[in-house]
Amino acid sequence: MRGLVQAFQLIVARDPALFEIVALSLRVSGTALLFSTLIGIPLGAVLGLSRFVGRRLVIALLYTGMGFPPVVVGLFVYLLLSRSGPLGQLHWPVIPSLFTPEAMIVAQSIISFPLVAGFTMAAVMGVDPQLRQQVQALGATRWQTTLTVLLEARVGVIVSVIAGFGSIISEVGAVMLVGGNIEHRTRVLTTAIVLETRKGNFDLAIALGMVLLLLSFLTNVIVLWLQGRTFDE
């Protein structure tokens, strides 16, 4: 109970350590979400709207990706980026090294894009297939047709993005592996909670936990609110 009070005090006092960690969490997961949205929404739209050879295989892979244990993604990224790994060896400036926020962004992008793509695909497939022909009859090009279908499925598409966010903001294993939980550099909410709990700093751990809960709660509220709006429409 005393921990809880102190946790509140930390939040209210804008404890710099706490805010640094929250800011990095948001930056890493936000950037990862941007990438997974840029890949996931077009991929989901293509899978939902067109028929091509290998589509079923891609969908099967996507479903696997949606249920993939994040820590295993972390392991893959770790092996790829480590100095002796296939990508780490190249020493290209665009390839991030291990134990940096960029490496965490890579891992989180890989974790979240299948969710964004999968939910976008489902949303797009929920739009009446006849609608496409009807907007074409009104003069839409292929590109305009795709955009219109995405807009019709907008609630589902937004839900896909938020689900992607939820999957990475609260994830521990992968960021721990590839980030290393280094103070002031790669320490995010989840890894900090693990550490502070081990050290016995329960007040800080609880404060971090509350911030994380609040973020998850907000994303869920937004999802429910949006879904409610579709049912109202």
Added chain:
Amino acid sequence: MSELIYQLRNISKSYNGRCVLRVDHLQIHRGEVFSVVGPSGAGKSTLLRLLNFLEPPTSGYIRFLDAEFGPDRPMPLELRRRVTTVFQRPILLSRSVWANVNYGLRLRGQRDSAPQVKAVLEQVGLAGLAGQPARTLSGGEAQRVALARAIALQPDVLLLDEPTANLDPYNVGMIEDIVRRLNRERGTTVVLVTHNVFQARRLAHRVALLLEGQIIEIADVDTFFQSPRDRRTSAFVRGEMVY
């Protein structure tokens, strides 16, 4: 009425190897109201999809103005945009009535479309519902929005697929009036698909009977109804089963 807008020759359309439409010869003139009647499953909607260049024929070519549309030849966008369809089961966008009517104009990058949208909404008697979400409309209102979003484009050809099925006499009368006026005043070519032979008689200059994917008879409206050549036409006009 001599300029040809469509010319179809040896067209066929198959789905999964089953031929559902075969038209050896069909011409549609600019400025006419051409009606296609026939029982359910005859291929009427399929014909309209071909005429709107939404699906290519399996074989044969459709000549539209000076372009050709076929299995390996898509219709250029500018020409495709001169034709539009009011579908048998219109699907409106989940946006406002106004946005639905404005949609095709926006696709064309047209600015200052507001006066045009307003005029069309007034024409179909929906000016008061402009801001309402289209998904909340009644069947008759939705059908009128579907007509409005089509005529807002001022098409050369308006394809109508059962535009008044399931509507009350007031809505039927209103839609028929609009179509008639569009044809007379603006010279819009209309292809009207209907089960309703009375509607064809009220609106069309020429009528065709489509049966099991084949055109049985094409004639002037008077000939079609008063002295058809084919006994299946007289049976259909009398409301008898023709299978």
